[in-house]
Amino acid sequence: MIDIKFIREHAEEVKANCVRRGFPIDLEGLLKLDADSRQLSQEAEALRAERNRLSKECAKDPSARDKVKQLKEVLSSKEEMLARIQNKIHQVVIRMPNMLAPDVPDGLDDSGNVELRKEGTIPTFDFKVRDHQELGELLGILDIPRGTKVAGAGFYYWKGKGAMLAQALYFWVQRVLVERGFTMFMTPCVAKERTLFGTGYLPFFADQTYNLEGEDLALIGTSEQTLVGYHADDVLDGASLPLCYTAFTPCFRTEAGSYGKASRGIFRVHQFHKVEQIVFCKPEDSVKYHEMCLANEEYILQQLGIPYHVVNVCVGDLGAPGYKKYDIEAWFAGFGGYREVTSNTNLTSFQSRRLNIRYKDGDTRDYVHTISATAVTDRVLIAIMENFQQEDGTVVIPEVLRPLCGFDRISPAGK
Template sequence: MIDLRALRDSPDRLRASQRVRGEDESAVDRLLDFDSRHRAALARFEGLRAEQKSVGKSVSSAAPEERESLLTKAKELSADVKQAEAEAGELSAEVDRLLHEIPNIVDEDTPEGGVDDFRVLEHVGTPAEFDFTPRDHLELGELLGAIDTDRGAKVSGARFYFLTGVGALLELGLLNLAMQQAVADGFTPMVPPVLVRPETMEGTGFLGAHADEVYRLEADDLYLVGTSEVPLAGYHADEILSADALPNRYVGWSSCFRREAGSYGKDTRGIIRVHQFNKVEMFVYTHPDNAREEHERLLGWERRMLDKLELPYRVVDIAGGDLGTSAARKFDCEAWLPTQGRYRELTSTSNCTDFQARRLNIRFREDSGKPRFAATLNGTLATTRWIVAILENHQRADGSVVVPEALRPFVGHDVLYPVK
């Protein structure tokens, strides 16, 4: 949620942000209008209530001939106060609703445009040139006895799968490697719940434009998370953190669930776009003045993981029109997929400034003793999709796959060989 007082002082900043995102600028004027009306209604309510109290005190000491008129006045004021309070309450609710609809203000360095207008910051590594026709990850996974999408569909439907044999070992090894790196870098490991209350999902910004991507259990009024960012953001809701302990860095391992609404016909083959997957996610609470530097550190930790897996990738700065509701800026790392001849996203890291903290009421106390909202950031350190890039980039002509050296202690194999 944006800072309403900052909006009053600098409305053009939010208008510019809305333009970069491709959102409606008039939302800014609607919010300012309702905010002005709410403040006027609140002032009227408080004035009437003060007058009501004054008249009430006068009744007991009034002369008999004045008491009747004062009682009539008090009755009229009571009705006026109730009406003014109701009006102020309705306007407050509308201001709150509009505030929750407006996305975070984008960072001034965020590129303008939509999904195709990202800025490439760097290429790392050189895509392999094969002297044979490379197989895609699903064909390799089936040869290795690692991926079974047919039985996944039989059991659960489209976009579900089994990781079997070395496929399961690859995923466990990958996630364990990520957790080991994060803990060595000072993160507290977490296994969070994957079902959360509506206020937690709403607080992180996932029930707005992206609500159709979220699975909801209506009977229990709970949501399945699409990332452990959600429960980790809710972990300190309604708390005041110790400023001396900032940054608070957590790394969560969880299963994640996404409906993939609107993706009909996209990536239907294999495990690139699926309904359930596992992920290791970094999450940080920090001082807002340090958020940009922390964002660069999260990107650095993601890049180190990709380097360990010997994958060619590029780093991109996501355009405003492709940012999520909570993100002010986002960097993606995209790995090269030989069979698609293009880069595909493996990691994202977002700086959400104090947007989520305002919605979840997460603060810290400054040296002056005054509470201030924290900044929150997140970043992917490993996920099931990485298996796609590992298989395709490290394959050999006979269908075997070389395991990256950093993964071998976790997987227990140097090379994965076809079983059929």
């Protein structure tokens, strides 16, 4: 959420940002409401001071009681008008997108994302390459039909060595992050409306949310929601910053509007699993920790031996809460191209203003900045399957995961 004071003082910059992000706004109307609000606030404050002064004189001057009564009526009317105007301002501001970093590229969709670098060697094969769905069925480690039977389309089972590989990956990634200073959490898998609003998922991604009927709760789409919400209304000790948190959770998204996209297998589903990185930091440090989270993501993929490229996400593919976002797209041999596996967003003070998360350091008191970055999801598992497949369907396990898996490959039955 953008501070109304910032909007007032940087009106042309805010207007240009809204135009670039495709957000229609009557900025002149908003600034008029803001001016009216400040004027009414001053008038109300003056009336309160006068009422308090006269109240002290009532014992000596009974006629002052009538004046106090009149002032209360006028003050009540002013306060009602002020509340209505402030609500109108609030309803506009909570829907405004965050400001953009200067180097966010133009573009209407993900085709406008700008490649920053490629890493790793794309594998070559002298046999017909299988995708992860075919491999999963051949190896008996991924069962989509029974996921559909039990829960509907967009759900699936990891089983046997597939489930063991998944657990090994998620544990290994969390251990990497803990070694790099992150605190590990196990969080709720539901969150209240205020938490979803505060993290920016409402109203901007309302169509992606599974709500629980009759409850002020929804299934989380990411542990970002519960980890950032953990500090709602807190004043953090500036000396303790940054706070770096990680959690592994199932995540639930409706994927509304995703039909027709390349979604064979489990690349785009209603339930998936994710290890998240969350950072709370001082405003002047958010660029640094945004880059730190990206370095963590790259380290993980490099250790797994998965080729990838990093893209600077364009304005049309950047969600409203984001200031700047990096995506990493891994190479999927069965798909024959790069596909997104992580997203890493600097949200500046957008979430902390909505959730009232501040820090205090000496005389400084301000809103923290937050970073939300994927560490790993099931998509990395299927990238492992597709990139490390052998001609008979065997999948070779990355070396870093072998001690946790207890095996170095998954082969078809009888192999």
